[in-house]
Amino acid sequence: MAYIDIKHLTKDYGNGRGIFDVSLEIEKGENYGLVGINGAGKTTTIRHLMGFLKPDEGSVTINGLDATKSSAEVKRYVSYIPGEINFPGNKTGEEFLKDQIYLSGRGSWERAKELSNLLQLDVTANVRSMSKGMKQKTAIVSAFASNADILIMDEPTTGLDPLMRDIFLDLLKQEKKQGKTILMSSNIFQEVEDVSDRVAVIREGKIIDITDMADIRYNENKSYRMEFKSLADFERFLNLGYQLTMVKAEDLQVVVQIHDKNINYLIQDLKDFDLVYFKEIKFSFEDYITEIFKEGV
């Protein structure tokens, strides 16, 4: 059984809303991404993990414990960043963070202070008067300071400026190095691409794809784009028999797809040509997702 094991999870809200037969297996120490557009079912899935919703069908287990029935025990391992953040009570950020550490029985205020400095968070502000970004930072500090084995985060980067987002993603990588299991949902594909080991794509309540990011990151088939100075060179290159994914005759441009082991042949051949430019086209996860969505339609 996987560390976090979601089996045939169904929650039907009617009118096609909800999640249907969702199954995910997240291993210990894995950083798992859950992506999808708004309303795809990311939050509903996560709420089941937290025991806030009861499944219509299927089950969720975390570390062998039923996440619905033993939800209080499960919280000993789990730390959570909700999608919509509001803090209980009328207190300062510092009081809130200390209370959470006390209530959950783990984590340290020292670590929370460190994280606050890193994220430039003013913990003396009252939680009720905090801006969206400050709330988000406070939630992140609370989750990371808790030193939980499992981090479950629902769109944790919303409201963060790009600089803070980078700091957050770095923190996430550190946490992973320490062996934490992370499940993070997002509608920004690029950020999950940077940090996740595997990514599940959810659409209209169904998992439509699970991708191992290593396959994308270490893809040995690469694409190169180039432009020739003369029509003669352009036409001569076309005759060399490379696999071309794009040919743009009016601009004298081509895109060549080639396996890493054959790259030297290409470079040898190109010595005889007069080029305007030559560059690698990175294949991004975003392109990949876009492909999947196109196929799905």
Place this chain on the structure above:
Amino acid sequence: MFSKPIFKQSIKTNWKLWAIITIIASVILSGFIIGYDAEGYASIAAAAKGTAFSSLLSSMDSLLGNLENFYKLIGLILGIVYVVFTANTLVVSEVDSGSMAYTLSTPIKRSSVIFTKSLYLILSVILMYVIVSLAGLGASQLKYNNVTGYPITEDIEKASETLDKSEGYLSEHLYLIKDNEQAMRDAAEARDMDLDAYSIYLGEVIKDHSYEEAAKIITDERRDIYEDDDDMEDDDIEITTEELIKNPAMILASNDALKAGASVQGISVNEYRQFLADEITALKAEKNEENKGKSQPTVMITKANRELLLQAVIDSSAKALNMNSAQVKDNLTLIKDPTALEASMKATDLNKKQIITMANHAMVSSARSVDAALEFDTETYFWLSLGLLILILAISSVSFFASTLFNRSGLALAIGGGIPFAFFLLTMVQQLMDDAPVILKYLTITTLFDTDAILASGEFGWGLVALGTIAFVLYAASNVIFTKKDLPL
């Protein structure tokens, strides 16, 4: 089940509203008690007889009756404001805003969270009404000294200045006033009576107090005797002041009762024995007089015609003195004015002695009814306070139930606040309208808190049990629902 951190957090979030409502309710209840105008209400109630206001005023002829509007309206609405908003803050607003996610992402069970929050609401309501009731008790004691002793009336206040004794001490040693001519005059003036009427009044009050003290002793003695006797109910054992007034001979049987009674009168036990013997003779004579009726005046005063005759006397006195009847009614000593007496005798065919006796009697009985109005019945007060507390607990359970059932704060407030507020409006209509439709009382649970029955020592227990049951069931249901339901967090 109980979570201390959650309880602390609930206090921290809600104590301000609690403190404000507690203070306001305490101040208003104390104000009702301190501002109670026994003489004023007695005369207004008499004037309003038969009008639309009579139902509002009829209960005001006693201090506790006067509090009915606090218990039925003001105490109720203040309690509703507290429980509606607090119930909303405790549960649904945390769910709606999402902050409940933080409470529930710690290893605290949902069931402990909701149990602790219900406990907070229940305990805070109990503490609130205990404080409010104690404030009322304190106000009454400070103002009238009537919780632990005899009420302090205006004549005692005045005489305490003249005699340079404390009011409390004097209220227990009224004979000191009787023994001092100046004090008597001042005290009589304070109560709008002449010396004659006041000395009759004071004599009656002292006699009643002495019977009351004697009754307590006799009751205690009987308790000792019948302690193990299962056939004797508490009511059978207890000897009341009223029983002694009818049959003073019972006092003669107990030395301790004699001592207590004598000390109230400020006389020796032997003198008190003589006094009681005279009383017993007088009571017998009264009975005989009723039967025979020997010396015949022209017109007999009977219970039936007393009111009418008094009114005739007042009217003719007013005419003779060139005043209106209300002025004479306010100051009955005017009847004794020679000109007035002359006119009254002509108008009613009563003789001089009869009219004077009648004037004295009227003054004494009105003064005695003011005294009675100021009496503080601790048991009635206890039931009024407890009844209001249970009613508010029942209403709090409605709000709390709505707060756990719904996920949207606005909807929960509309239902959990709307129902209690509707109860309040229905109660208000019933209190203020004389001919409110009977069906209204079946539409609100406030009917189950029957203040009229409590004030009249009637049957009110089952209503309170029903309210307690409502509270228990709804709180239990709230706990189950919250533990099981889906939360949008």
